[in-house]
Amino acid sequence: MKKFLCLFCLLLLLSACAHKANETLFYQLGGREGLSKIVTSFITNIGKDKQILPYFFDAKISRFRNQIYDHLCDITDGPCHYNGDSMIDIHTGMNINESDFNRLVDLLYKSMDEQHIPHPIQNKLIGRLAPLRSTIIYI
């Protein structure tokens, strides 16, 4: 058991060494340009997704694009202030379920992959969004 524990801790240390300095998550995602590209990929991926697309049939994409950019920029400590409606107000009545939420998380991971965002930084963005789940699904 001890040797397994040592091995595990060694790996933790190694991964911790790869850690970046404490710059904002917004900056780690590539700043304005980086985040903008992620949002573009994200919208493209939503557009191709059978499960998620139906929710967006009535949405105005240009508005969604701006609002979701502002929201992501704000939540990653970027130089923006999201002043749109609350998550509850936006998503109430859409009947979004657990599986839809995870599907959208999948698409966001995929979009960040496409923009070559390192995996640890991807996890941090998902980590900021995860607490919002209860204000979005089954409401």
Next chain:
Amino acid sequence: MLKLLTTFFLFFSTQLFAAEGKLIATPGVSQVEGSAGGGLVPWAQLAGYASQDEYAVNLFCSQGSVDDFRLRSCGAQLNLFDRVEFSLAEQTFRVNALDTEIKQQILGVKTRLYGDLVYSKWPMLSVGMQYKDLKDDTIAKALGADDNSGVDWYIATSKLHLGAIAGYNWFWNITARYTDANELGLLGFGGPNQDNYFMFEASTAILLSRELAFGIEYRQKPNNLGLDEDSWSDVFVAWLPNKSVSVTMAWLDLGKIAGAPDQDGLYLSLSGYF
């Protein structure tokens, strides 16, 4: 083995329906007694990718070969709405020294009491039981075991912390088990030395990518037969390339089994998810 692997992949990659409501890798894999878990420890997660609106059916086969023994375990799980998990497993335990095989069947039920591995504020919490029926009890009786069937009860709690360790997702699980099974039950239940029923088990892993987990496990065991039954541990790599299959490889350190010391060896496990 390679052929089995290929067949497995082809079969599960071409299926039409699959529950896909959970995030990839979050259900874990299948442990040796058939419950969703790591390799040795049952985890709080329920088997398969079913969300609370879906059901899932999974199949698995695992094999662990140590110096003097080999354990094969194959079975199936049914996950209903991510609330209840039923599992069936058949274990075949080969004792090289006696050139014989011992079979055991295990029926498991687990229910999720609280939470979600990723999203809930507090760790996920489940309770479960495993009813074990030893089919060949000659060796168990010879070693002094009291029974050829028994029930394990356990409570498990687990959590995945997003980006917790230098940005990598970190998983842990702790399980407390009430049991009188000797070597999982393969050597019967109870015995002359019985004094402790509560066992501690734990696993932890870091997810190097969405599909690849690296971790360790520990499982305490009772010593009812007075044969210095050891705790088990392993280090594992699990690869979950999509929501249809998973492959787990581990190095086992099982200590002393039925008097034979230093039982180390390789573990390989496949799961397929509908």
